[in-house]
Amino acid sequence: MARHIVCLTFDFDVMSGWVARGMTTPTPISRGEFGIVGAGRILALLERYGIRASWFVPGVIIETYPEVCARVVEAGHEIGHHGWSHVPPAALTREQEEAGLIRGNQAIERLCGKKARGYRSPAWDLSPHTVDLLLAQGFDYDSSMMADDYTPYRARHGDVAQLDGPFLFGATTRLIEMPISWSLDDYPHFEFVRTQAAVLPGLMASGAVLQNWLDDFEYMRRTLDWGVLTYTCHPYVIGRGHRMLMLERLIEGLLEQGAAFATMADAVDEFVSRSSP
Numbered sequence: 001m002a003r004h005i006v007c008l009t010f011d012f013d014v015m016s017g018w019v020a021r022g023m024t025t026p027t028p029i030s031r032g033e034f035g036i037v038g039a040g041r042i043l044a045l046l047e048r049y050g051i052r053a054s055w056f057v058p059g060v061i062i063e064t065y066p067e068v069c070a071r072v073v074e075a076g077h078e079i080g081h082h083g084w085s086h087v088p089p090a091a092l093t094r095e096q097e098e099a100g101l102i103r104g105n106q107a108i109e110r111l112c113g114k115k116a117r118g119y120r121s122p123a124w125d126l127s128p129h130t131v132d133l134l135l136a137q138g139f140d141y142d143s144s145m146m147a148d149d150y151t152p153y154r155a156r157h158g159d160v161a162q163l164d165g166p167f168l169f170g171a172t173t174r175l176i177e178m179p180i181s182w183s184l185d186d187y188p189h190f191e192f193v194r195t196q197a198a199v200l201p202g203l204m205a206s207g208a209v210l211q212n213w214l215d216d217f218e219y220m221r222r223t224l225d226w227g228v229l230t231y232t233c234h235p236y237v238i239g240r241g242h243r244m245l246m247l248e249r250l251i252e253g254l255l256e257q258g259a260a261f262a263t264m265a266d267a268v269d270e271f272v273s274r275s276s277p
């Protein structure tokens with residue numbers, strides 16, 4: 001029987017993304033703080049539909065907002081690792097990255113009594129060490145790469161990219177990759193960001209994004225008997241009124257098409273049980 005899974009995932013950055021970029025003046029901090037308002041709205045919406053989601057939370061945010069994070073756990077949602085701070089692994093030394101994985105997991109263990117099974121890198125930029133470090137720290141899955149859309153796969157380590165020869169693929173590991181895409185992330189569609197180097201226009205009409213997101217589910221349903229589609233939202237982005245209506249319409253539209261909502265950890269388990277002999 002066909003089964004089409006949807007993982008709603010929320011990257012609960014609050015102000016940590018702005019702090020990681022050195023944007024620590026009051027306005028960007030307040031922009032991140034709006035994530036607390038958004039989180040309350042999202043928790044209420046998910047409760048109304050009985051949906052369990054996966055929340056990827058940096059350790060610094062767990063320590064900044066322990067009560068809010070406890071509400072997320074009490075509502076039955078999964079907590080995933082999203083770095084200690086929001087600095088992308090590619091910008092860290094191996095030692096810094098390892099220390100952040102350990103420290104973030106300590107915060108998660110204090111919050112929910114167990115370590116995270118899943119990791120999602122800040123800004124989706126893994127370092128050459130990330131896969132090995134995740135394996136050493138006992139993670140079951142990562143959700144930061146883009147080599148598929150509806151089908152999880154096993155992450156490689158030891159790739160060699162070279163200009164004077166073909167790309168050399170490293171060995172496949174036991175780490176499950178739950179693929180993502182910028183097109184299924186609210187941030188680039190909606191956030192207006194101006195820095196000295198660039199302007200991200202954002203501010204798309206929510207109906208256009210909704211149609212793209214529903215169409216990606218429809219294509220999975222038409223072409224595969226089993227698959228997982230992952231949407232990524234940020235409470236301070238999706239939490240605005242017109243986007244909350246979009247999220248509600250997304251859930252309604254997916255339910256009409258027969259979607260089965262699951263946490264990412266549950267989707268990983270289903271993938272593993274299907275792919276083992």
Ligand SMILES: [Zn+2]
Binds near residue numbers: 013082086121122
């Ligand atoms: Zn993030």
